[in-house]
Amino acid sequence: MVKPTLGRSWLLAMIHGILGVGALAGGIMLIIDPTGNAIGLPSSLLEHSPFANFLIPGILLMLVLGVMPLIIGISLVRYIRSALCEKLNLFPDRYWGWTFSLYIGFALLIWIMAQVYWIQAASLIHLIYFAWGIGIQIVTLWPGVQRRYSH
Numbered sequence: 001m002v003k004p005t006l007g008r009s010w011l012l013a014m015i016h017g018i019l020g021v022g023a024l025a026g027g028i029m030l031i032i033d034p035t036g037n038a039i040g041l042p043s044s045l046l047e048h049s050p051f052a053n054f055l056i057p058g059i060l061l062m063l064v065l066g067v068m069p070l071i072i073g074i075s076l077v078r079y080i081r082s083a084l085c086e087k088l089n090l091f092p093d094r095y096w097g098w099t100f101s102l103y104i105g106f107a108l109l110i111w112i113m114a115q116v117y118w119i120q121a122a123s124l125i126h127l128i129y130f131a132w133g134i135g136i137q138i139v140t141l142w143p144g145v146q147r148r149y150s151h
Helices: 009-032 055-077 083-087 096-119 124-141 143-148
Strands: none
Touching (some): 009 124, 083 096, 096 124, 124 143
C-alpha cells in the first residue's frame, strides 16, 4: 500500500505533470496541423524519418508523453487501482505507478534518441529533454521514493 505522505515523491509527480502538459499541447498542435507549420517545425525534419507528416508523431507524443505522464503523476499522488497496469508492472513488489514512471523515463529517452537519429542533428532542446528523462529515472530510483511505493 502507498504511504499517505508524499515526502520527496511530490517532485516525481511534478516532473511527470509538467512533461505531460507540454507533450499533450505539442501533440495536439501536431494533430491539428500535421504540416508542423503551426509550431514552426519544417517538414524537412521528416526527410530521414518513416513519416510523411507530423500526424503519427503527434499522436504518439500526445498519448505516450502527454496522457501517460499525466495519469502517472496523478497516480503517484493518489493511489489508483488498475488490474491492467498491475499486469504490465515488471516490479510486482512496487506500486504500478512507480514502475510506469520508469517506463516513461525510458520512453522519453527513446523518443529523443529517435528524433536525433531521424533529424540527424541535436539541439539544446534535445539535451534538455534527454536530461529530463534521466531525471525521471533518478528521482524514481531515489531510495525514499522507492520505499514510498513498495507494497
